[in-house]
Amino acid sequence: MSVAEFFDMGGYALYVWGSFGATALLMIAEPIILRSRRRSVLKRVARIIRMKAEDAR
Amino acid sequence: MFEVYRAILMRDLTLALRRRSDVFITLFFFVVVVSLFPLGIGPEMDTLRMIAPGVVWVAALLSSMLALERLFTVDFDDGALEQMLLAPQPMFILVLGKVTAHWLITGIPLVLMSPLMGLQYDLSGNALLVLLVSLLLGTPALSLIGAIGAALTLGLRGGGVLVSLLVLPLSIPVLIFGAGAVEASVSGLGEQGHLYMMGAILVLALLFAPLATLAALRISAE
Amino acid sequence: MFEVYRAILMRDLTLALRRRSDVFITLFFFVVVVSLFPLGIGPEMDTLRMIAPGVVWVAALLSSMLALERLFTVDFDDGALEQMLLAPQPMFILVLGKVTAHWLITGIPLVLMSPLMGLQYDLSGNALLVLLVSLLLGTPALSLIGAIGAALTLGLRGGGVLVSLLVLPLSIPVLIFGAGAVEASVSGLGEQGHLYMMGAILVLALLFAPLATLAALRISAE
Amino acid sequence: MLEVVELECMRGDRRLFTGLSFKLEPGELLHLHGRNGSGKTTLMRTVCGLIRPSAGEILWDGEGIWDQGDDFNRDLVYIGHKNGIKDDLNGIENLRICSVLDGVQINESQAWDALEKMGLRGHEDLPARVLSQGQKRRVTLARLLTHDAKLWVLDEPFTALDKAAVEFLQSVIRDHVANGGMVILTTHQEVNLTRGHPKQLQLGWKGEGDV
Amino acid sequence: MLEVVELECMRGDRRLFTGLSFKLEPGELLHLHGRNGSGKTTLMRTVCGLIRPSAGEILWDGEGIWDQGDDFNRDLVYIGHKNGIKDDLNGIENLRICSVLDGVQINESQAWDALEKMGLRGHEDLPARVLSQGQKRRVTLARLLTHDAKLWVLDEPFTALDKAAVEFLQSVIRDHVANGGMVILTTHQEVNLTRGHPKQLQLGWKGEGDV
Amino acid sequence: MSSRILNWFKFSSPATFYPLAGRIGVWSMVIAVVLIVVGLYMSFFVAPTDYKQGEGYRIIYVHVPAAWMSMFIYLVMAFWSVLGIIYNTRLSAMMTSALAPTGAMFAFLSLWTGAFWGKPMWGTWWVWDARLTSALILFFLYLGYIALQGAIDDTRRSDRAGALLVLVGVVNIPIIYFSVKWWNTLHQGATIKMSGEASMDPVMLWTMLIMTFGFWAYAIATAMSRVRSIILERERETTWVSELPEVRG
Ligand code: HEM
Ligand SMILES: Nc1ncnc2c1ncn2[C@@H]1O[C@H](COP(=O)(O)OP(=O)(O)OP(=O)(O)O)[C@@H](O)[C@H]1O
Ligand SMILES: Nc1ncnc2c1ncn2[C@@H]1O[C@H](COP(=O)(O)OP(=O)(O)OP(=O)(O)O)[C@@H](O)[C@H]1O
Ligand SMILES: [Mg+2]
Numbered sequence A: 001m002s003v004a005e006f007f008d009m010g011g012y013a014l015y016v017w018g019s020f021g022a023t024a025l026l027m028i029a030e031p032i033i034l035r036s037r038r039r040s041v042l043k044r045v046a047r048i049i050r051m052k053a054e055d056a057r
Numbered sequence B, C: 001m002f003e004v005y006r007a008i009l010m011r012d013l014t015l016a017l018r019r020r021s022d023v024f025i026t027l028f029f030f031v032v033v034v035s036l037f038p039l040g041i042g043p044e045m046d047t048l049r050m051i052a053p054g055v056v057w058v059a060a061l062l063s064s065m066l067a068l069e070r071l072f073t074v075d076f077d078d079g080a081l082e083q084m085l086l087a088p089q090p091m092f093i094l095v096l097g098k099v100t101a102h103w104l105i106t107g108i109p110l111v112l113m114s115p116l117m118g119l120q121y122d123l124s125g126n127a128l129l130v131l132l133v134s135l136l137l138g139t140p141a142l143s144l145i146g147a148i149g150a151a152l153t154l155g156l157r158g159g160g161v162l163v164s165l166l167v168l169p170l171s172i173p174v175l176i177f178g179a180g181a182v183e184a185s186v187s188g189l190g191e192q193g194h195l196y197m198m199g200a201i202l203v204l205a206l207l208f209a210p211l212a213t214l215a216a217l218r219i220s221a222e
Numbered sequence D, E: 001m002l003e004v005v006e007l008e009c010m011r012g013d014r015r016l017f018t019g020l021s022f023k024l025e026p027g028e029l030l031h032l033h034g035r036n037g038s039g040k041t042t043l044m045r046t047v048c049g050l051i052r053p054s055a056g057e058i059l060w061d062g063e064g065i066w067d068q069g070d071d072f073n074r075d076l077v078y079i080g081h082k083n084g085i086k087d088d089l090n091g092i093e094n095l096r097i098c099s100v101l102d103g104v105q106i107n108e109s110q111a112w113d114a115l116e117k118m119g120l121r122g123h124e125d126l127p128a129r130v131l132s133q134g135q136k137r138r139v140t141l142a143r144l145l146t147h148d149a150k151l152w153v154l155d156e157p158f159t160a161l162d163k164a165a166v167e168f169l170q171s172v173i174r175d176h177v178a179n180g181g182m183v184i185l186t187t188h189q190e191v192n193l194t195r196g197h198p199k200q201l202q203l204g205w206k207g208e209g210d211v
Numbered sequence F: 001m002s003s004r005i006l007n008w009f010k011f012s013s014p015a016t017f018y019p020l021a022g023r024i025g026v027w028s029m030v031i032a033v034v035l036i037v038v039g040l041y042m043s044f045f046v047a048p049t050d051y052k053q054g055e056g057y058r059i060i061y062v063h064v065p066a067a068w069m070s071m072f073i074y075l076v077m078a079f080w081s082v083l084g085i086i087y088n089t090r091l092s093a094m095m096t097s098a099l100a101p102t103g104a105m106f107a108f109l110s111l112w113t114g115a116f117w118g119k120p121m122w123g124t125w126w127v128w129d130a131r132l133t134s135a136l137i138l139f140f141l142y143l144g145y146i147a148l149q150g151a152i153d154d155t156r157r158s159d160r161a162g163a164l165l166v167l168v169g170v171v172n173i174p175i176i177y178f179s180v181k182w183w184n185t186l187h188q189g190a191t192i193k194m195s196g197e198a199s200m201d202p203v204m205l206w207t208m209l210i211m212t213f214g215f216w217a218y219a220i221a222t223a224m225s226r227v228r229s230i231i232l233e234r235e236r237e238t239t240w241v242s243e244l245p246e247v248r249g
């Protein structure tokens, strides 16, 4: 089976890759979004804690 | 207890009559949706007859959803709702009273109007009857289910869409059986099965929806 | 003057964004109406293609009418409207700003969504384009015309129906030309005539509707 | 008897008060003080059971208010910032529907009486929509005259009232307390409620919202 | 200069007042008195041009207010029973949009200043929805600090304010009057506005709404 | 037995659950990646071509797992909601809202891939048939939940409102399922369902199962990661958060 044949998927390329592509896209994007969310949450929490410490002083 | 139910019912009916326009808004919407279709589609009777059950029922669902927003927000905004929550009366009854009034105001006119609408689409006498019965069973269920969504979204930003978004998936079965019953009767199949199912949904909704609504109201009034 | 227009526009857009879901109200309703019809009607592509222009346009008209209610009532209830009437700014601009914001929030998403909706009904590429253009011309006209009704309803408690009845005949031409344009394009006739008419309606509405709205607001605020 | 034990209330991420305790016996009046935003309304709504506290307990006759359902509600009247009357109903209708909900059905002539006492003669059958701000408040407060609840929770009841009405309401409150009722009240106006031996409670020591 | 000539106002089929005339010169304050429902709000809204009087005239600098369009509005601030602020916007945004409408654009730091002066420090960026009754009123009143209009029409501005805020607002009003501004004001509370040499006007001699 | 219950309550405290969630999350992600890579290899290179649908059938390896997960996640959310209402634990609401976006994503994917399957097989992207309608309704339920959560800023209210909504929705699921089926008998179905042949090729079956477990582990991993962010956001005022190494570092 050649590479071209593989990508052609017996004529169903659009459908197969459309499905797998969308799935891959979303399932890769979600962890990335989650990671950036975690970063920003951490930043915010750290800022709050710093502000508190300053207030205490 | 019945006293309180009656009082709430009468109160909401009086309020609706005072504002007059509110009584008609759902009905008006229903009539407009149903009547505009032939205008957009053209006068082919066959097409019309075919789409009639869907159109009428979709219109009923939408107009019922439309009116929902008003169900609790007015009382919420002017503080009457918190007074109800504090009243030494079973809140279940109050909710039931309000939903009943809402149905009488928005549902019944629609039910009564439906045969006329059906005529526009050239439905047979039997199909018209089935349409009327299905709406009679379906609209109270829609009101009951919708009340949950209305209560949950009380006072939230963008209440309107949220209500529709929350209520829509819950009411689709009613739509499907309602339209199904009429379609079955149009195409000569038996409509009883659908109607029984609608009865069952109505009973279920009567039992559980007020409880859920009540819980939602308590959450929202905080 | 442009400053004030911008400020009002931004204010209403911000408010809409704050409520987040409010941006979607019309869009959601539109999508639901358009998508529910096949549910009621069944999946025959031929029927669907035939009714598509009517369905999409009726849905657009209805969702636009739906959203109108909010246009002034919120400002009226919390007293912001009387402050606007007292502001040393041409009220014409304020009304125009509010209507523009309203159209950007409710009309534009609907226009952008319409090709997707058309696809559901298996419309051709050209028909989709005509659908989009007709909505682009038609929805602002609907917003402008509807604003008159919205302003009148603020004051006339009992007259809500009357106002809807008043506004509806004014919007029906838009509906007819809009659906007509798409239908003409589906059936291969020229759609230009219809689109020109819609453009003319839009220009007329732009010139006169804000004035009428303004007068109605003054009456209602008393 | 009302007992509040170690109450804590959060709004958003702000802790309004914590460890708040007090007791209110029959014949006592509690006057809440506090700056704007110090949490008076929040406290009152919590005491009524409209807001669930994030910690602490509220006991009515020794039992938690969340456990006894309607018994507590029967003994309670709450009048808040919002009037809770319907704009499209007139005074009589508003009062009568309230009384049904309160479980103390009154007939029409009693309703007329109560409204007349509240100084609404000649306006009883106007829809609340056209009433002036103070007249609306009077319709709301007329409930106090028809109700026999023991605990009154009044959130700025004097707003929008003219002097005569303030005077009258004060006497109503004094009578209620003298007859063994309980009142929790807040107001920013100077009032004269000495006959009820008012307890005072100050909220918001954190100095929020100074001017 | 504001001049009211033989004004008559009807509400429903009720004549609230008739033949009412007064003048207000720069540096003067008019304190409206009257029972609930005597027509104070109606009079103020009429003076602002929100209600058309059934007879009589209102002149601003010698010209009828209905004839001069925006000129009068530019010189006017009206603060009514309703706050007119948007629940979904925070204090800063509310104030800034008001200022654009008033035609006196302020930048963000000016808005922060005004709100801080009104005692809203720490609450500036909360949506008005979650503010307490008094805090909402403060946001509304912050407009007075950013505006340079000559005529202030204030309908019960002190409602819901705590003592410190009442004190502050009084001083703001006194300053405005001292600087040649004009104020029409009504309130049922005891206030101390002597520095402005207040004129007094009593509405509703018909004895409506007694208690 | 009782010590078990005690343990449960211990883990229902956000402070103890937070590090545990971290560990579970990492391991699930590893498992997910391994399973999905293996699953992908098998679905393209091991599984045979379908005799009826040709290569196009390979969509099944994402379509079916996504559809299954979308339904399963909703049930898990319902489970957490019940726990939250009964025991009033803070964690359960956080779990519910952590699961919802992943559930919605899978619901969307099942619709999307289904549509990409339907086009070559039935000649249309969309048909109002029982399965598809109920999947769409499920998607709406997720969206409704997420929208509701987004619209409420008071966390306690959003927790309780969300739990109520999920439960109301779950009551609806069997109704939808049966009702839609019934309705479907009335109009001609264009449905070509593969599952009619119980004798599915074992390699195909295995591939599908591996993908399903991969998706499953993925869902756990994302939910854990999301719940950790939610915990941090909600507990930011507490001392245990301020003592976390990742916060101080
Ligand atoms: C040629 C087209 C399709 C085929 C052959 C197909 C096949 C399948 C199969 C084999 C299953 C597993 C069913 C089971 O194990 O019982 C399934 C499930 C599912 N499919 Fe499809 N599908 C197709 C199109 C679609 C489309 C267009 C959609 C939606 C847009 C869709 C949505 C779903 C859903 C929601 C499920 C899970 C429901 C369940 O398992 O009961 N499918 N499909
Ligand atoms: N979501 C929220 N986020 C932050 N703060 C909030 C939130 N909701 C309420 N608050 C704050 O909680 C307080 C509520 O106070 P409350 O309404 O009980 O005040 P009050 O004592 O009755 O004041 P007033 O005298 O003005 O009526 C206000 O300071 C308000 O800003
Ligand atoms: N449509 C109507 N029919 C009859 N009376 C009306 C109508 N509209 C208003 N009124 C009366 O007009 C008066 C309006 O008074 P207004 O609101 O100006 O009072 P106010 O002096 O501001 O009182 P408050 O101190 O309570 O604010 C009220 O007595 C009200 O009952
Ligand atoms: Mg308060």
Ligand SMILES: [Mg+2]
Residues within 6 Å of the ligand: D132, D133, D134, E040, E041, E042, E081, E155
């Ligand atoms: Mg007044």
